[in-house]
Amino acid sequence: METKSPQELNLQKLTVVKVLGKGAMGTVFLVTDRVADTTARSPFALKVVQKSTFHTKFDADRRARWEISVLSRLKDNPFLPTLIGTLETEEYIAWGVPYCSGGDLNVLRYRQNDRVFSPSVIRFYVAEIVCAIEYLHHMNIVYRDLKPENVLIQQSGHIILTDFDLSRTLNPKTYVSDSETEHKEKNSGGRKFMHKRNLTRVLFAAPEKGLKKIKSARVSPVSRKRPSFITGERSNSFVGTEEYVSPEVVRGDGHEFAVDWWALGILMYEMSYGKTPFRGANRKETFRNVLSKPPEFIGKRTAMTDLIQRLLDKDPTKRLGYNYGAVEIKEHEFFRGLRWDLLTEVSRPPFLKPLEEYDLMVGKIDIAEYFRPEPVVPTSPLNSTYNSPSPSLAEF
Numbered sequence: 600m601e602t603k604s605p606q607e608l609n610l611q612k613l614t615v616v617k618v619l620g621k622g623a624m625g626t627v628f629l630v631t632d633r634v635a636d637t638t639a640r641s642p643f644a645l646k647v648v649q650k651s652t653f654h655t656k657f658d659a660d661r662r663a664r665w666e667i668s669v670l671s672r673l674k675d676n677p678f679l680p681t682l683i684g685t686l687e688t689e690e691y692i693a694w695g696v697p698y699c700s701g702g703d704l705n706v707l708r709y710r711q712n713d714r715v716f717s718p719s720v721i722r723f724y725v726a727e728i729v730c731a732i733e734y735l736h737h738m739n740i741v742y743r744d745l746k747p748e749n750v751l752i753q754q755s756g757h758i759i760l761t762d763f764d765l766s767r768t769l770n771p772k773t774y775v776s777d778s779e780t781e782h783k784e785k786n787s788g789g790r791k792f793m794h795k796r797n798l799t800r801v802l803f804a805a806p807e808k809g810l811k812k813i814k815s816a817r818v819s820p821v822s823r824k825r826p827s828f829i830t831g832e833r834s835n836s837f838v839g840t841e842e843y844v845s846p847e848v849v850r851g852d853g854h855e856f857a858v859d860w861w862a863l864g865i866l867m868y869e870m871s872y873g874k875t876p877f878r879g880a881n882r883k884e885t886f887r888n889v890l891s892k893p894p895e896f897i898g899k900r901t902a903m904t905d906l907i908q909r910l911l912d913k914d915p916t917k918r919l920g921y922n923y924g925a926v927e928i929k930e931h932e933f934f935r936g937l938r939w940d941l942l943t944e945v946s947r948p949p950f951l952k953p954l955e956e957y958d959l960m961v962g963k964i965d966i967a968e969y970f971r972p973e974p975v976v977p978t979s980p981l982n983s984t985y986n987s988p989s990p991s992l993a994e995f
């Protein structure tokens with residue numbers, strides 16, 4: 600399949616339809632290219648990050664550039680975004696990705712009765728997430744930010760993962776023989792991604808080998824969203840992200856691809872029970888739970904609870920997915936009978952959003968205007984004297 604290379608976007612030619620959301624790193628706008636797409640049939644999401652200045656996030660440029668570099672490597676996978684284009688000015692770095700009109704999995708969960716999904720819905724979404732992570736791992740990319748807020752729903756009802764600024768590349772550690780890989784892939788039915796094996800033939804480290812030490816950005820406050828219980832977004836505290844952190848990261852042992860399988864276990868738990876399994880009253884208690892508390896399963900044990908339990912093995916080397924990656928997960932009983940090769944063909948995914956009519960409010964939102972700092976209101980001479988740190992005035 601031919602993949603389009605990312606184009607250079609021009610801010611002057613873009614019309615902002617609306618603001619899709621604001622994250623810790625940037626603001627995402629729904630835009631159309633009014634020159635190339637005069638009928639505005641193909642709006643896309645433009646993530647705009649203000650370059651680091653004295654006032655803004657010190658790290659912003661580096662993270663934005665990293666995210667662009669990761670996105671530019673993602674080709675031809677239905678569950679990962681393609682990079683539509685990039686632009687850079689003195690003040691911003693921005694890039695376009697496909698628009699996901701269905702919101703994210705967390706918001707969708709909040710719209711359900713009891714805030715949980717049925718096992719068949721979970722099976723559908725998790726299968727697509729597994730395929731996305733499988734692809735990333737085959738590219739030697741560990742995602743490190745799997746959480747429902749980063750699973751976006753496309754107009755088609757299928758998912759894509761977003762937010763790659765916390766991802767890292769790892770060196771492949773172990774190559775297994777072709778025959779062994781062949782056997783596993785045959786059994787998994789994961790033919791769609793078989794060609795990747797020839798590119799990387801990466802599987803995962805032998806249990807006795809040490810885990811690679813890389814610094815985690817997992818608990819960074821910048822990866823959290825604003826609090827809003829109406830929309831189902833998580834609280835702004837560190838806890839939300841911490842609830843997805845694996846024991847090896849808490850211990851500071853370094854981590855491997857298996858952190859993504861741990862996070863998948865947490866996500867499955869949260870989708871089935873409406874809460875994460877290790878949440879404590881504070882960060883310390885959450886981490887203590889992550890390290891030592893077994894996950895509690897209410898009700899009867901099923902293939903789904905078995906899969907969750909295996910993904911939530913505190914020892915990463917025993918965790919499902921550690922030895923053979925996604926293939927092991929795809930073979931689990933929970934997915935029995937699932938045609939992995941036909942996932943993208945599912946024409947009626949669990950939730951479909953009606954087609955949106957775009958209200959093209961040309962010129963209503965101007966990106967430069969949007970980011971312009973509020974003018975500073977001058978304080979009265981009396982106040983300014985009072986607040987002044989000037990030594991002469993203080994002496995006076």
Ligand SMILES: Nc1ncnc2c1ncn2[C@@H]1O[C@H](COP(=O)(O)OP(=O)(O)OP(=O)(O)O)[C@@H](O)[C@H]1O
Nearest residue numbers: 619620621622623624625627644697698699822823
């Ligand atoms: N492709 C997209 N289509 C629709 N909405 C999107 C898209 N990408 C991002 N958004 C929305 O924009 C908001 C902010 O996006 P995003 O999470 O990527 O920003 P961020 O700065 O990286 O955030 P954080 O690091 O805090 O998670 C989110 O609410 C998200 O749902």
